[in-house]
Each structure stands twice: as structure tokens, then as C-alpha cells.
Amino acid sequence: MKWQVERSDACRYLKRAGERYKKGEGGENSVAGIKDVAKKAHVGVGTVSRMLNDSGYVAVETRKKIEIAMKELDYTPNELARNLYRKKTGIIAVLVPSVSNPFFVEFIDYVEAELYDYGFKMMLCSTQQESNAELEYLDMLKRHIVDGVITGVHSLDVEEYKKVKKPIVALDRYLGEDIPVVAVNHKEGGRLAAETLSACGCKCVLHFRGAIEVESPYHERHYEFERCMKAHGVRTICYELEWNRFDFKYYQQVVRDVFAKGLEFDGVFGVDRLAIECMNETIRSHKKVPRDVKFVSYDGTYITEMVEPKMTAIVQPIEGLAKESVRLIHELIGGRCYKNENVILDVSLQTGRTTTV
Amino acid sequence: MKWQVERSDACRYLKRAGERYKKGEGGENSVAGIKDVAKKAHVGVGTVSRMLNDSGYVAVETRKKIEIAMKELDYTPNELARNLYRKKTGIIAVLVPSVSNPFFVEFIDYVEAELYDYGFKMMLCSTQQESNAELEYLDMLKRHIVDGVITGVHSLDVEEYKKVKKPIVALDRYLGEDIPVVAVNHKEGGRLAAETLSACGCKCVLHFRGAIEVESPYHERHYEFERCMKAHGVRTICYELEWNRFDFKYYQQVVRDVFAKGLEFDGVFGVDRLAIECMNETIRSHKKVPRDVKFVSYDGTYITEMVEPKMTAIVQPIEGLAKESVRLIHELIGGRCYKNENVILDVSLQTGRTTTV
DNA sequence: ACACAATATGGAACCCGTTCCATATTGCAG
DNA sequence: CTGCAATATGGAACGGGTTCCATATTGTGT
Numbered sequence: 091m092k093w094q095v096e097r098s099d100a101c102r103y104l105k106r107a108g109e110r111y112k113k114g115e116g117g118e119n120s121v122a123g124i125k126d127v128a129k130k131a132h133v134g135v136g137t138v139s140r141m142l143n144d145s146g147y148v149a150v151e152t153r154k155k156i157e158i159a160m161k162e163l164d165y166t167p168n169e170l171a172r173n174l175y176r177k178k179t180g181i182i183a184v185l186v187p188s189v190s191n192p193f194f195v196e197f198i199d200y201v202e203a204e205l206y207d208y209g210f211k212m213m214l215c216s217t218q219q220e221s222n223a224e225l226e227y228l229d230m231l232k233r234h235i236v237d238g239v240i241t242g243v244h245s246l247d248v249e250e251y252k253k254v255k256k257p258i259v260a261l262d263r264y265l266g267e268d269i270p271v272v273a274v275n276h277k278e279g280g281r282l283a284a285e286t287l288s289a290c291g292c293k294c295v296l297h298f299r300g301a302i303e304v305e306s307p308y309h310e311r312h313y314e315f316e317r318c319m320k321a322h323g324v325r326t327i328c329y330e331l332e333w334n335r336f337d338f339k340y341y342q343q344v345v346r347d348v349f350a351k352g353l354e355f356d357g358v359f360g361v362d363r364l365a366i367e368c369m370n371e372t373i374r375s376h377k378k379v380p381r382d383v384k385f386v387s388y389d390g391t392y393i394t395e396m397v398e399p400k401m402t403a404i405v406q407p408i409e410g411l412a413k414e415s416v417r418l419i420h421e422l423i424g425g426r427c428y429k430n431e432n433v434i435l436d437v438s439l440q441t442g443r444t445t446t447v
Numbered sequence: 448m449k450w451q452v453e454r455s456d457a458c459r460y461l462k463r464a465g466e467r468y469k470k471g472e473g474g475e476n477s478v479a480g481i482k483d484v485a486k487k488a489h490v491g492v493g494t495v496s497r498m499l500n501d502s503g504y505v506a507v508e509t510r511k512k513i514e515i516a517m518k519e520l521d522y523t524p525n526e527l528a529r530n531l532y533r534k535k536t537g538i539i540a541v542l543v544p545s546v547s548n549p550f551f552v553e554f555i556d557y558v559e560a561e562l563y564d565y566g567f568k569m570m571l572c573s574t575q576q577e578s579n580a581e582l583e584y585l586d587m588l589k590r591h592i593v594d595g596v597i598t599g600v601h602s603l604d605v606e607e608y609k610k611v612k613k614p615i616v617a618l619d620r621y622l623g624e625d626i627p628v629v630a631v632n633h634k635e636g637g638r639l640a641a642e643t644l645s646a647c648g649c650k651c652v653l654h655f656r657g658a659i660e661v662e663s664p665y666h667e668r669h670y671e672f673e674r675c676m677k678a679h680g681v682r683t684i685c686y687e688l689e690w691n692r693f694d695f696k697y698y699q700q701v702v703r704d705v706f707a708k709g710l711e712f713d714g715v716f717g718v719d720r721l722a723i724e725c726m727n728e729t730i731r732s733h734k735k736v737p738r739d740v741k742f743v744s745y746d747g748t749y750i751t752e753m754v755e756p757k758m759t760a761i762v763q764p765i766e767g768l769a770k771e772s773v774r775l776i777h778e779l780i781g782g783r784c785y786k787n788e789n790v791i792l793d794v795s796l797q798t799g800r801t802t803t804v
Numbered sequence: 805a806c807a808c809a810a811t812a813t814g815g816a817a818c819c820c821g822t823t824c825c826a827t828a829t830t831g832c833a834g
Numbered sequence: 835c836t837g838c839a840a841t842a843t844g845g846a847a848c849g850g851g852t853t854c855c856a857t858a859t860t861g862t863g864t
């Protein structure tokens with residue numbers, strides 16, 4: 091039954107369409123259409139349309155007549171009709187797992203601005219761990235509601251994506267041969283983090299790592315981090331996080347767990363939010379940062395600048411990720427076959443005051 | 448010339464519509480339409496449509512035939528055509544000045560979830576201080592691209608809004624008689640902040656206040672704060688912020704300015720991000736929080752929980768604001784005349800460790 | 805003066821569903 | 835067996851634009 095809209099609420103709203111609106115007949119509250127303009131200006135609809143789109147010939151005098159008619163009728167072209175003909179809406183759906191995660195917030199911010207520059211609008215979907223929401227947005231591609239999808243979500247089965255033969259760009263995730271991926275050089279990120287922590291003399295580092303259920307480029311950073319640490323003779327305590335959990339509550343719980351276990355460490359590597367929470371708990375237990383414990387966080391979003399001391403971080407070039415995602419989706423929509431063109435950007439080190447010796 | 452799309456880029460993208468697609472004729476890559484389904488199932492288009500929408504009679508046998516045809520053709524209804532007929536898209540535009548401000552991020556997060564529950568999609572626009580972007584989205588209402596607008600932006604001339612006779616809900620701003628406002632009881636917020644700071648013995652409080660250019664409910668908190676402080680005999684240093692600036696860079700600059708001036712204070716009241724930056728600078732200058740300086744921030748977004756010590760804050764019920772906004776826009780779209788029904792929600796106090804004596 | 809291009813215009817066909825209306829068949833009460 | 839409601843179906847008209855084609859007029863070169 092996949093051709094039917096599933097969400098009852100959506101139906102509840104859209105079904106109410108029945109109230110057929112009667113044009114002209116009595117009620118004069120209807121909006122002026124191109125025909126009304128044509129009639130008022132004593133020209134054909136084609137002429138009005140040509141003028142609106144600057145396509146084909148329209149005499150200067152006719153232009154004036156039409157302009158006046160449009161002004162008098164307060165005419166605005168109905169984009170829905172245009173969309174139908176063009177089979178385009180100029181809307182791109184952006185899927186993120188959560189808007190409360192600063193990484194995605196910054197991504198969204200840049201994507202929106204970039205899309206705007208290309209003349210696209212952004213439809214935002216925060217899937218909140220619900221994979222059916224993800225499915226629904228994917229379906230909107232088929233339904234012609236959006237022209238493309240940029241997905242930063244890691245929940246749905248890859249097979250679902252492979253079915254869709256429409257413009258899709260993936261952020262930091264492999265979704266099959268046809269779907270281009272935009273990601274950073276996570277291996278380098280893992281290495282940088284490891285070098286930084288080992289350089290300031292850490293002997294035992296707490297390493298928060300993502301779950302390995304999903305095939306994603308970001309695992310590289312964990313492998314490389316572990317490898318480098320081992321090479322430097324630094325011990326690591328690996329703490330595996332649940333899959334697809336990005337909420338603060340969960341991070342708090344993780345940190346409480348770590349401290350309840352009484353783990354001993356002099357360095358921490360984890361995603362921004364988690365590293366920060368861990369640092370705060372460290373401070374609360376009357377240790378000094380960075381004297382007693384060093385911190386390097388991953389992502390380098392704005393929150394790393396908002397804590398005291400400022401966090402040393404591996405910075406993902408989020409603006410770059412956003413720009414590349416939009417560039418790719420634009421090219422896919424344009425029909426150019428840039429498929430399989432994966433984009434890998436460089437990370438950088440933000441030196442804060444959580445790693446100085 | 449207001450009926451013409453102004454942004455050249457938008458045009459660049461949409462103009463390319465010219466590639467007329469030829470159905471059937473040779474190229475078999477075209478998508479199946481309802482006619483193809485009807486033909487394949489040997490029924491009329493009306494019957495297929497009735498089945499899709501569960502309206503009117505369709506015999507069980509006919510149903511089966513159509514189902515098979517749909518499956519074989521991998522048919523998905525074109526929502527664009529439906530939109531045209533229904534004059535609805537189910538999309539709501541949400542306008543915010545900036546996505547980097549945690550207040551708006553949380554708002555967006557809740558609004559998205561709530562809209563989803565009503566069966567709406569969210570189009571997000573971050574106007575980034577550009578009022579022409581705001582205008583453009585307002586225009587999308589007329590163009591039938593979105594069914595309604597929820598605006599948290601404070602830049603455009605109010606007159607522009609008054610012209611639009613379509614569903615609009617304003618967050619924390621008066622936009623004229625017809626446009627319902629959702630806001631919190633800022634007066635109570637100002638009072639709470641003042642009581643809290645004066646209760647922990649502050650004698651001279653630094654008060655960051657918004658610019659007064661725009662008529663907005665939030666000014667109340669500043670008036671009330673000042674009034675209460677005066678009543679308690681607490682001195683205040685008023686620092687007026689630029690209008691419509693929410694970025695971190697600006698806040699940093701403001702804080703630097705404050706410390707450069709060598710102002711003396713033992714309490715601070717300002718918006719989350721600013722209070723936090725101010726607190727961090729205080730810590731960096733080797734003062735103790737809350738011993739030497741007390742802090743109360745406004746908004747109470749998640750970042751107040753992310754700093755050490757945790758910030759005492761006046762919490763806006765962002766989820767409530769979001770829910771009410773969506774409820775109102777839904778009712779406006781439904782045609783019920785709930786205009787002029789302004790919603791005021793209560794604030795609450797989050798007790799952190801920046802105010803204890 | 806003639807041919808042909810450039811300029812101008814109206815209107816039909818189309819995009820793809822939805823709804824209404826005309827028509828047909830079946831079921832059941834009187 | 836007649837009459838009327840319920841069931842069932844096809845297709846035209848519609849929603850509001852866009853484009854193409856047929857047609858007309860003006861301009862230019864020879």
C-alpha cells in the first residue's frame with residue numbers, strides 16, 4: 091500500500107480540500123488568475139505569460155497594458171501551477187537526526203544560506219530517531235514535493251535509498267554507488283587528536299567512540315586514534331556509545347556512568363558535547379583542567395568556544411561540507427552525472443586551553 | 448514589478464524548465480501517471496482517483512485490478528497536481544533571524560516536531576539580517592508555495608505584514624491587529640531575574656538590554672527589571688545592545704568592551720549566550736562565580752546547562768511557544784477566526800550555581 | 805515590388821490529479 | 835413487477851500556468 095499517504099494526520103489536514111471553490115460566481119473574494127489579467131488587458135493568456143517569463147516577443151505597449159492590469163488586479167502568479175508544469179518546486183529536503191546537536195545546527199545554517207544562493211528553499215526534517223519519518227521524506231522525492239534530498243541521517247536501511255532514482259546527497263555516510271558522499275578526512279582527524287593528546291603527556295585516555303552498526307566514514311577516526319595511541323604507547327579506555335543517540339540527556343548519563351565506575355584517566359577524546367560534559371564533571375570533582383586531565387573534542391562546533399577553558403578540538407569544516415553538499419545536489423538536479431564523486435575535506439586543529447601542559 | 452521573481456539565481460534555476468519532456472514517444476523513462484494506471488487496469492481515471500482517495504464507490508474487483516496496475520507501473524501520485532487542485536501544499540514557512548542562536552534552534556526543533564504531528568512540513572528560513580529574504584518568504588504565501596508563516600524575525604516593516612491577508616503567526620512581536628502573537632510573560636521574567644539577583648545580595652548589576660527600535664513584548668522584561676532593582680535599591684549599569692544582532696562574535700565584542708571599560712559589577716543579567724560569555728571572561732580574570740559576581744541569564748536554553756557552574760536562568764517555555772504557534776497557524780489555515788487571540792505563557796526560574804551566595 | 809526574417813499575438817494543448825455529472829447496474833421494499 | 839436507493843463506472847471540466855503552433859503585421863534587402 092505504499093502509494094497511499096500513511097500518516098493519518100496528514101490526511102486529516104489534506105482531505106479537507108473538498109470545499110470546492112467557485113470562481114467569480116457571486117463571491118468576489120477569489121484571487122485573480124492569468125486569464126483575468128489577459129481579459130482586463132485585452133490580450134491573450136500567452137502574451138501575459140510571455141511577459142511574465144520574459145520569453146518571446148511582447149510589444150512595449152502591450153507590456154504597459156498588462157502591467158496596469160496586473161497592478162489593478164493585484165496579480166501574483168500561482169507557483170503551484172508553474173511547479174506542475176515544470177515538475178520542479180525548487181525545494182530541497184534536508185534530513186538530520188536532531189536539531190539539538192550543534193554540529194547539525196551549524197550544518198543546517200550553512201546549507202540554508204547556500205541553498206538560498208542557488209535559488210532553492212530548504213525543507214527541514216529532524217527525524218528524531220524515527221526511521222518512518224526518514225522514509226516519508228524520501229517518498230516526497232517521488233511525489234515531486236522536493237527536487238532533492240541532503241541526508242545527514244544514519245538510521246534507515248541503505249536499500250531504501252538505493253531504490254530512489256532521484257537526487258540524493260549523503261553527509262558522512264555510504265549509501266551505495268549512486269549516491270555521492272560528502273565527508274571529512276576522519277582518519278586525519280583521529281590522528282590529529284591522538285598526536286595532540288599524546289604530545290601533552292597523556293598516559294591513559296578515555297575514548298568515546300560511536301557505535302559500529304552503521305557503515306560510515308566516521309569510524310575511521312576511531313580506528314586511527316586507537317592505532318596512533320598504541321604506537322605512542324598510550325593506553326586507551328574505550329567507551330562505546332549507543333547508536334544514533336545525540337541528545338544531551340544521554341551524554342549526561344554516559345558521563346555519570348563513567349564517573350560512577352571510578353575510571354582513572356588523564357585525557358579524553360570525544361565528540362564536542364560529550365567532551366564538554368565530561369570536562370565539567372571533572373571540574374566539579376575538583377580536578378584542574380588541563381593540569382590533571384586533558385581534553386580534545388571532535389567537531390569543533392561553536393560550543394567549544396563557549397566553555398571555560400576553551401576546548402581544544404578537531405574542527406570539521408562544516409561550511410565546506412554544506413557548500414559541497416549543495417553544489418552536488420544542484421549538479422545532480424541539473425542532470426550532470428557527477429555520481430560517485432565523493433568529496434573529502436580536511437579537518438583542522440583548534441587549539442584551546444584544555445591541552446596545554 | 449513586484450510580481451516578478453527578483454533573485455537572479457532563483458531564475459537561473461527555474462528558467463531551465465524549458466526542456467519539455469515528451470511522454471511515451473520513444474523515451475520510455477517517463478514516470479507513470481494516473482492515466483497510465485487507468486489504461487493498464489482498463490478503468491477510467493476517475494475510478495483510480497476515487498480509489499486513491501477513498502472517496503466514492505469502487506468495487507472490490509476493480510480495486511484489485513488497479514492495485515496490480517499501480518504496482519506494475521510503480522505509480523506514485525504527483526503531489527504537485529494535487530497541490531494545484533487543492534490550493535494547498537501542507538508546508539509552513541518558519542522565519543528566524545538566525546539558526547546559530549540556541550533559542551531559535553530549540554524553537555525550530557519543537558516547531559518541526561509539532562508541525563509534523565499536524566501533517567505539515569517545515570520550510571526553514573534564516574533571514575540573517577537580510578530583510579529582503581524575509582520579504583521573499585512572505586511573498587511565498589501569495590504564491591501559494593506555503594500555507595502559512597510563523598515568524599520570529601523582527602526586521603521587516605510591520606506594514607509589509609499587514610498587507611498580507613494570509614495565515615501568519617508572530618513569535619514575540621506585535622505585527623498588527625490581525626496577526627496573533629505568541630510570547631511569554633516577560634514582565635514576570637524581568638521581575639524574577641531582579642528578585643533573584645537582589646536576593647543574593649547584589650549591589651550593582653550589569654544589565655544587557657535589547658535595542659528599543661522594534662515594538663516587541665520582550666521590552667517588558669527590561670522595564671520591569673529596572674523597576675524592581677530600583678525598588679530594592681540596587682544600582683544597574685545598562686548596556687544597550689545593537690538591534691537584531693544575535694551572533695557570537697558580536698557578543699564576544701560586547702563583553703570585551705565591558706571589561707575594557709573596567710566596569711565594576713557584582714551581578715549580571717543578560718541573554719544566555721551573553722551571560723555565559725560574560726561569566727567566562729569573569730572566570731578568566733580570576734574572579735570566582737558566584738562568590739564575586741552573580742549571573743542570571745534569560746531564555747534558559749540548553750547552553751545554560753553546558754557551562755560550569757550551571758547558569759541560573761529565566762526559562763522561556765520554548766516547547767509551549769512552539770506548540771501554541773503551530774496550533775494557531777493550524778487554526779488560521781482552517782479558517783477559524785482566532786485572530787487577535789494572543790497567547791502569553793509563563794516563565795520559570797532554573798536555579799543554577801551562579802547565584803548562590 | 806517581392807521574398808523573407810523579425811516582431812507580435814491569440815489560443816489550443818498540456819502538466820496531472822480531483823470532482824462532478826451522466827449513465828448503468830444491482831438490490832430490495834411495496 | 836415497478837420504483838427508488840445504493841453501488842459502480844467513465845469521462846469531461848477544472849485548477850492556473852507554460853509552450854507551441856498558426857497567423858498577422860512590420861521591416862529590410864535587392
